[in-house]
Structures are given as C-alpha cells and as structure tokens.
Amino acid sequence: xxxxxxxxxxxxxxxxxxxxxNCSYKTSINNLQWYRQNSGRGLVHLILIRSNERExxxxxxxxxxxxxxxxxxxxxxxxxxxxxxxxxxxxxxxGGATNKLIFGTGTLLAVQP
Amino acid sequence: xxxxxxxxxxxxxxxxxxxxxxxxxxxxxxxxxxxxxxPGQGLQFLFEYFSETQRNKGxxxxxxxxxxxxxxxxxxxxxTLELGDSALYLCASSLGPTNTEAFFGQGTRxxxx
Numbered sequence: 001x002x003x004x005x006x007x008x009x010x011x012x013x014x015x016x017x018x019x020x021x022n023c024s025y026k027t028s029i030n031n032l033q034w035y036r037q038n039s040g041r042g043l044v045h046l047i048l049i050r051s052n053e054r055e056x057x058x059x060x061x062x063x064x065x066x067x068x069x070x071x072x073x074x075x076x077x078x079x080x081x082x083x084x085x086x087x088x089x090x091x092x093x094x095g096g097a098t099n100k101l102i103f104g105t106g107t108l109l110a111v112q113p
Numbered sequence: 114x115x116x117x118x119x120x121x122x123x124x125x126x127x128x129x130x131x132x133x134x135x136x137x138x139x140x141x142x143x144x145x146x147x148x149x150x151x152p153g154q155g156l157q158f159l160f161e162y163f164s165e166t167q168r169n170k171g172x173x174x175x176x177x178x179x180x181x182x183x184x185x186x187x188x189x190x191x192x193t194l195e196l197g198d199s200a201l202y203l204c205a206s207s208l209g210p211t212n213t214e215a216f217f218g219q220g221t222r223x224x225x226x
Contacts, residue, residue, distance in 0.1 A: 030211065030212045031212055033214065033215065035217075040150075040201060040220075040222075041219055041220065042117075042203060042217045042219040042220050043203065043205075043217040044217070045214050045216055045217070050212070088156065092211070092212060096211075097163075097168070097211040098161060098168060098169055098210075099144050099146060099163075099205075099207040099211060099212075099213060099215055100146060100158055100161050100168075101156075101158065101205070101215060102158070103148075103155060103157075106155065106156075
C-alpha cells in the first residue's frame, strides 16, 4: 500500500498540554500537508510544507519535515477541547504535475477539558 | 469566497443501482480530486481532473467513473452499486496544476443497502 503511517493512532491529553503527532511516508515528495477532520465530516486544511522546507508555523501549529527520514511531525501547543478531531498527513509525490494526495492512517486526538 | 460544495450530502441507494455525486470547486480552482473514506481502508484516492482532463486514477474498478466540465465542476458516477461502496466521498479543489493546497468539501455520505 502507498499509504503513510501515523503515530500514535490515538492520543488523549488535558486542555493546555501540547500534542505531537508523527507521520511517516514511503516515497520522495513535492509537499506534505496536514488536515483535521471532525466526526466524519470534511477535511480542513491546516498547513502545507514543501520538500525544501524543514519547519513551518501557523498559529499554535508547528510542523517539521525530515525528508532524509521520510517523516513529519505536527505539534499543537496549548491544546483546547475544540482541537478534538482526527488529524491526517498527506503527501504529494515527487514527479509529474499532480495534486494527488496519499493519506496517512490518521491520529485521533481527544483533548479533555 | 464560497468553499467546495458537494451535493447531495446524504444518499441511500440499493445494491445494483447507480449514483452520481456532484462537486463545485472554489471559484477559480481548476483542479478537482475525489477520495473515498471508509473505516477499513481510510482515505483512498479515486480521480484527479485538471482543465477537463483526467490526470490520475486510483486503484478502483471501472464501475467508478468521473468527469470535469468546462466550468471546473466535477461529477463522479458509481454504477452497479455494491454494499462495500458505502463510504464518505470527498471532493477537493486546488488552484494550480501541482504542489498547491487542497481544500475539501463536506462530503457525500453514501449508504448502499
């Protein structure tokens, strides 16, 4: 399967704590994107990091990318109950003109108030 | 700016029937992709269209087909429905031909009985 792997599968933390999710993928990439999904609804785009970037920030989100290890991590700081959702990483493979996304298996984050 | 619109939101069909799902991308976006989400297989890529041309197709049987119109709106069709086709079908639109963020609609929940 081309699908990437995410770790952990599920994470439960208290409000105010930080949450870290990891993603590993299998091939060379153009970019890697992180998405949030609430209760089986649509995916919300969080952040895109390109293959030549190592770190990116957006509000309380910090994403790192290590292309040598084919891995990425998403850090959510000072988490809130509203951050409770499933988080997915997705890659656009290198080569060719495409926006095709290969998704990871997802991490289910529960933030307890 | 309006987001990605998918219709209908919910659909119940009988085995053997066919179904057509519709997706209107964000205004100005020319790239549309479709994904199937199930508890067992996760998020799987179906098709990608850019300027009315199918650029990529996922590993799905020929019963799954799609098209894109000149106004970038897209439809996907599933013929001879099977119980296993029950899923959340998600449409994503992107501005450019490659390496750009994908924005998702709320999805169409298809149940085959």
